[in-house]
Amino acid sequence: MLRIEGMNTHYGASHVLQGVDLDMPQGRISAVLGRNGVGKTTMVKTIMGLVALSAGRVAIGDTDITGWPPHLVARAGVAYVPEGRLIFPDLTVIENIKVGEREARNGRGRKWPLPRLLELFPSLRERSANRGSQLSGGEQQMLAIARALVSDPKVMLLDEPSQGLAPLVVRELARVIQLLRDEGVTILLVEQNMKLAEAVADELHIMVKGRMVYSATPAVFRAEEDQIRARFLTV
Amino acid sequence: MSTLALLLTQTVNALSQSALLFFLGVGLTLIFGLMRIVNFAHGALYMLGAFVGYSIAAWSGSFWLALAGAPLLVGLFGAGFELTILRRLYRRDAHAFLMVTFGLALVVGEAVRLTWGSDALQVAGPPALSGVVFMLDEPFPVYRLFLVAIGVVVAVAIWQFLERARLGLLIRATSQNADMANALGVDVKMIRSCVFGIGCGLAALGGVLAAPLVTASNGMAATVIIDAFVIVIIGGMGSFLGSLIGALLIGFVQVFGNYYAPDFALAFMYLVMLAVLVMRPGGLLGKEA
Numbered sequence: 001m002l003r004i005e006g007m008n009t010h011y012g013a014s015h016v017l018q019g020v021d022l023d024m025p026q027g028r029i030s031a032v033l034g035r036n037g038v039g040k041t042t043m044v045k046t047i048m049g050l051v052a053l054s055a056g057r058v059a060i061g062d063t064d065i066t067g068w069p070p071h072l073v074a075r076a077g078v079a080y081v082p083e084g085r086l087i088f089p090d091l092t093v094i095e096n097i098k099v100g101e102r103e104a105r106n107g108r109g110r111k112w113p114l115p116r117l118l119e120l121f122p123s124l125r126e127r128s129a130n131r132g133s134q135l136s137g138g139e140q141q142m143l144a145i146a147r148a149l150v151s152d153p154k155v156m157l158l159d160e161p162s163q164g165l166a167p168l169v170v171r172e173l174a175r176v177i178q179l180l181r182d183e184g185v186t187i188l189l190v191e192q193n194m195k196l197a198e199a200v201a202d203e204l205h206i207m208v209k210g211r212m213v214y215s216a217t218p219a220v221f222r223a224e225e226d227q228i229r230a231r232f233l234t235v
Numbered sequence: 236m237s238t239l240a241l242l243l244t245q246t247v248n249a250l251s252q253s254a255l256l257f258f259l260g261v262g263l264t265l266i267f268g269l270m271r272i273v274n275f276a277h278g279a280l281y282m283l284g285a286f287v288g289y290s291i292a293a294w295s296g297s298f299w300l301a302l303a304g305a306p307l308l309v310g311l312f313g314a315g316f317e318l319t320i321l322r323r324l325y326r327r328d329a330h331a332f333l334m335v336t337f338g339l340a341l342v343v344g345e346a347v348r349l350t351w352g353s354d355a356l357q358v359a360g361p362p363a364l365s366g367v368v369f370m371l372d373e374p375f376p377v378y379r380l381f382l383v384a385i386g387v388v389v390a391v392a393i394w395q396f397l398e399r400a401r402l403g404l405l406i407r408a409t410s411q412n413a414d415m416a417n418a419l420g421v422d423v424k425m426i427r428s429c430v431f432g433i434g435c436g437l438a439a440l441g442g443v444l445a446a447p448l449v450t451a452s453n454g455m456a457a458t459v460i461i462d463a464f465v466i467v468i469i470g471g472m473g474s475f476l477g478s479l480i481g482a483l484l485i486g487f488v489q490v491f492g493n494y495y496a497p498d499f500a501l502a503f504m505y506l507v508m509l510a511v512l513v514m515r516p517g518g519l520l521g522k523e524a
Contacts, residue, residue, distance in 0.1 A: 048418050049418075050414055050417070050418060069417070070414070070417040070418045071417050071418075071419075071420050071421055071422045071423065073418075074417075074418055074419055074420035075420050079419075080418040080419070082415065082418070086412055086415045088407075088408050088411045088412060088415070088416075089411060090407070090411055091404075091407060091408060091411070095404055095407075095408075096408075098401075098404060099404060099405065099408040099416060099419050099421065100419040100420065102420055147419065148419075151419070151420060
């Protein structure tokens with residue numbers, strides 16, 4: 001569904017992404033793990049068009065979206081849940097969601113209309129008139145997902161969604177991510193929280209210094225976990 | 236004139252002055268809120284609005300047509316300027332904007348002088364509003380009451396537009412985080428062109444409405460741009476409500492200052508600004524600077 005080939009990205013003189021390849025099958029959760037600063041967030045931003053890529057290709061389904069500006073990437077069906085959530089602080093919960101809302105494609109009804117989102121996230125319904133800045137971290141995370149989901153995306157990019165959340169909220173997050181996958185959304189999950197990634201992902205990838213160095217299913221990963229951790233993940 | 240009548244007429248005077256100032260300040264603050272740039276050409280576009288309005292009124296014989304047409308034309312001009320020139324500068328530092336919008340102010344000023352000449356032009360207000368009404372037995376120009384009314388209408392319209400309309404929501408979202416709005420499918424470039432155009436159109440609306448009071452002249456840009464900056468700074472840069480409060484404050488300070496202490500009227504405005512900035516460095520409704 002989402003395919004990245006040879007993605008290279010530079011920030012000034014530093015060569016952040018050095019040829020990332022990733023092929024995400026439709027309706028699956030692909031998790032990308034890696035230490036701080038290996039380029040995970042840059043990869044997500046580059047897919048979104050927020051950071052320019054210097055070489056490589058990005059495609060969603062059969063559509064080549066390489067070099068597209070962010071709003072067209074979004075309209076092609078990619079939804080973005082950024083690191084730090086980036087909720088609009090002075091907009092209400094409902095208004096935050098409405099920013100992501102778009103006309104239904106080719107006349108079909110929308111899959112995730114506002115009422116359904118509020119059903120999925122009851123805490124947001126209770127706080128629907130509150131401003132984004134008044135929400136807790138967990139509520140903001142759910143709002144960021146709802147805001148992304150309202151566009152009825154094919155692919156959702158989740159960047160460090162568990163950051164700063166209490167264990168109970170992370171469990172709720174895991175439930176939501178799996179529910180979205182079961183509804184047919186293809187998910188890219190970038191995480192430091194290995195437990196969450198292992199629990200929900202269908203495929204695990206490990207990034208080191210701007211490249212993917214390891215890919216496996218969670219079962220295989222678990223069998224090799226101690227070695228893998230020592231080689232790629234622990235500092 | 237009784238004290239009460241004096242107070243009443245001066246208050247309505249101040250409100251009408253505030254309305255004119257608001258048209259300038261609100262556009263400036265909307266543009267700043269969205270793009271983090273100060274539009275130095277705002278005063279020049281206000282002046283352009285007055286002259287374009289003069290020509291439309293002279294050609295058609297209708298002030299009302301001028302009132303609708305001048306803001307529209309200047310607004311389109313502003314959107315076109317954003318689309319062709321300003322748009323190229325967003326990745327650069329803020330100085331580029333100062334230089335380019337200052338340049339636009341000079342070009343517009345000179346173009347106005349070449350097109351309409353250096354003499355002040357008398358613009359007749361609409362005949363229906365040329366009379367006076369009596370307030371507490373004192374005559375008062377209907378036109379100034381009309382300014383107050385249109386100020387209220389425009390303020391409510393902009394407020395409702397920002398709060399209720401889809402485009403208003405997208406403008407607010409983009410002002411808060413342009414990259415995030417962009418990544419949610421909002422065409423941020425289109426929003427910027429729209430807002431720059433709307434801001435310029437509002438400045439022109441102020442110009443057309445001011446013309447019957449002060450005549451259309453080459454000097455009108457320089458005086459109002461300072462007022463507009465003061466309003467925006469007092470209210471808090473980027474705040475709609477702040478620009479409204481700032482315009483009211485400065486309108487009252489100018490009118491009452493001019494009446495009671497004409498020699499110090501100009502100083503009062505800056506004193507108010509100083510006082511606000513000492514108490515709240517980001518302006519009354521601004522984020523802390």
